[in-house]
Amino acid sequence: MVSKNNALSLRFLVAMVVLIPVLAIAVLLLWIGNSTARRLSDQLGDRMLQGATRSVGAQVKGYLADAMRTGDLFARRVEQGSLSVDQLDAWPMPILDVLTTNADIAAITLGKPNDDSAYVQRVAGQLEVCEAYGNETIDNQYVIDENGKQSDTPNRTYDYRPTSRPWYQIAIKDQSPRWTPVYTWFAQSNTDATMGTAYVVKTHDSARNFNGVLCIDVTLDGLSAFLKSIVPNQSSLLFLIDNEQKLVAASRGQMTRNGDRTTLGGSDDPVASAIGHALNVGGQADPTAKPDHRLNINGEFYRVRIENIAPYPGIEWQVIAALPERELFAEARDTQKRSILLALIVAAGGIVLAIFQARRISLPIVAIEKHADKIAEGDFDSEIKVQGARELISLSENLNKMSHDLKNRVELMQSLKLATQVQQSLLPRANPTLANLDIHGVSRYCDQTGGDYFDFIELGESPTGELLIAVGDVMGHGIGSAMLMSSARGALRAALMENINAAEVLSRVNRVLEQAGSGLFMTMTLMRLNIEAGTAVWASGGHDPAIVYDPRTDKFRDLDGAEPPLGIIPDMVFNLYSATDLHGPLILMIGTDGIWESRNEATEFYGKERMMEIVRKNAHKTAKQIGDVLEADLISFRGKAPILDDVTFVIVKML
Numbered sequence: 001m002v003s004k005n006n007a008l009s010l011r012f013l014v015a016m017v018v019l020i021p022v023l024a025i026a027v028l029l030l031w032i033g034n035s036t037a038r039r040l041s042d043q044l045g046d047r048m049l050q051g052a053t054r055s056v057g058a059q060v061k062g063y064l065a066d067a068m069r070t071g072d073l074f075a076r077r078v079e080q081g082s083l084s085v086d087q088l089d090a091w092p093m094p095i096l097d098v099l100t101t102n103a104d105i106a107a108i109t110l111g112k113p114n115d116d117s118a119y120v121q122r123v124a125g126q127l128e129v130c131e132a133y134g135n136e137t138i139d140n141q142y143v144i145d146e147n148g149k150q151s152d153t154p155n156r157t158y159d160y161r162p163t164s165r166p167w168y169q170i171a172i173k174d175q176s177p178r179w180t181p182v183y184t185w186f187a188q189s190n191t192d193a194t195m196g197t198a199y200v201v202k203t204h205d206s207a208r209n210f211n212g213v214l215c216i217d218v219t220l221d222g223l224s225a226f227l228k229s230i231v232p233n234q235s236s237l238l239f240l241i242d243n244e245q246k247l248v249a250a251s252r253g254q255m256t257r258n259g260d261r262t263t264l265g266g267s268d269d270p271v272a273s274a275i276g277h278a279l280n281v282g283g284q285a286d287p288t289a290k291p292d293h294r295l296n297i298n299g300e301f302y303r304v305r306i307e308n309i310a311p312y313p314g315i316e317w318q319v320i321a322a323l324p325e326r327e328l329f330a331e332a333r334d335t336q337k338r339s340i341l342l343a344l345i346v347a348a349g350g351i352v353l354a355i356f357q358a359r360r361i362s363l364p365i366v367a368i369e370k371h372a373d374k375i376a377e378g379d380f381d382s383e384i385k386v387q388g389a390r391e392l393i394s395l396s397e398n399l400n401k402m403s404h405d406l407k408n409r410v411e412l413m414q415s416l417k418l419a420t421q422v423q424q425s426l427l428p429r430a431n432p433t434l435a436n437l438d439i440h441g442v443s444r445y446c447d448q449t450g451g452d453y454f455d456f457i458e459l460g461e462s463p464t465g466e467l468l469i470a471v472g473d474v475m476g477h478g479i480g481s482a483m484l485m486s487s488a489r490g491a492l493r494a495a496l497m498e499n500i501n502a503a504e505v506l507s508r509v510n511r512v513l514e515q516a517g518s519g520l521f522m523t524m525t526l527m528r529l530n531i532e533a534g535t536a537v538w539a540s541g542g543h544d545p546a547i548v549y550d551p552r553t554d555k556f557r558d559l560d561g562a563e564p565p566l567g568i569i570p571d572m573v574f575n576l577y578s579a580t581d582l583h584g585p586l587i588l589m590i591g592t593d594g595i596w597e598s599r600n601e602a603t604e605f606y607g608k609e610r611m612m613e614i615v616r617k618n619a620h621k622t623a624k625q626i627g628d629v630l631e632a633d634l635i636s637f638r639g640k641a642p643i644l645d646d647v648t649f650v651i652v653k654m655l
Contacts, residue, residue, distance in 0.1 A: 111162025179314030440623035451481025513567030584654035591649035
């Protein structure tokens, strides 16, 4: 037995009861604060990565635009005759004007089909000019200054044949100007090289006769400089890779190794290499990969985004941006420290205040608990009013609102359940039993209620009497469609009491639906079968025709004939259509588009052909068995794809 001296005091127990929830709330607030900070950091990182990749895409487009304008300008000069491909000595000066004002254009070359050429290029900080002729075996390059004065002696001599160059061969294969693949323009060492690409355009004379190819070489060092200028910090990385998965530009690291261009996975920068290998097979980028990634590289997480850019023909590159999470979460860590400090202060204050606030806090909580129990027991009309802390008042108000919303939801669910029962009761409970007929009808709704409808009305008292079949489909599905279907069913049944033909019945139903003003419409086929006579008479409001299959000839035919759907045109007059020679064995099927417009996970349609093949292969079975096979095949075809429309069909076997 515990003595009174050893028992804990009531004040301490009450204080602990109050303090524990306070501490729990402090921890919860700390978790929420940290989660919010992390989420905001994630959003900031995503925006930074997206902004970086989009800026690079815009820069690439603008960076290459000058070369395209230059190439198109020279091509126009040739076509207009102001610059002749036959006067190669006239080319260096206009080329020089461009190179001295645009540092990114490395060379402009004219190559003719006979291997004559003229070009000016920028190499190692100096301009070199050459006029080469195909009938000469030696071509001399001369250094030229900004005023157009060239050196007396050549600084380089070699055999230059433009028609054998890749850029020339690319140009003549394509009717339109385009960019060449990226290449190494100038290499100072095995690990330091300048990347380049070229804009190639055919030249023509005034009669549009081909007379040469212009090649505008552009160095890409400026893109690497741009990437370095926009990275938010030294730990972030930006890369450009081409459609060969090789580096075009980089914010850090070399782009060549042993004289060859390298992939991202082959970069000398360890983080870049790790990103390349983590994202790709063999270090090569996969252009079909998802754009955003979170990678763990040597224990540090990076956010990586890949975006395709293709501003011009031949330029099919990818921008890869990487941002370390520690840069994003630096502010979040500061927030976390402040949250921990605040939680400690709250806990300390809670210990002091718990003794004095125990009663004030415990009573409202008990009242809320009892109120929650009433709600759990189904007393949704119960309300609670709590005095005290603002949060508790707000909580009580939210509980009152929640109980009211729960009551409405329960009532809505009960109404939907009742609506489902009512609508199901409108459909035939059993298939008709008539001599020489085997009939099966079914309707499956994709929601609790639907807009599809079928019905059987036996005409005449003899076992071989006539049968009236109705099949309808309201636009859409759900409660609205179900209500319109119910209205149509009531109007149809009422009209049939006057012993009028199918066309007049549809006219009555059309007036009822049009006057409803719901904005919905309905398709319907109303068919009268006379088994002894082997005839069918029907009227149709926009519904797909009935399908008849003859096993003896293995042929299908449609019972065509229809007017517009019901509920669209006021006072619409419907016609009667008929078919003869419907003597068994035949299979007649009337369905709604929910069958052949069903889609699988690849968004492919089920189709009427597949439905008819089911009928053909199972023609020897009963109508119900055919229907069961069709439903099973629909389920198998859809797989995990959602059911988007109601499915209804009637199968009649004429024996």
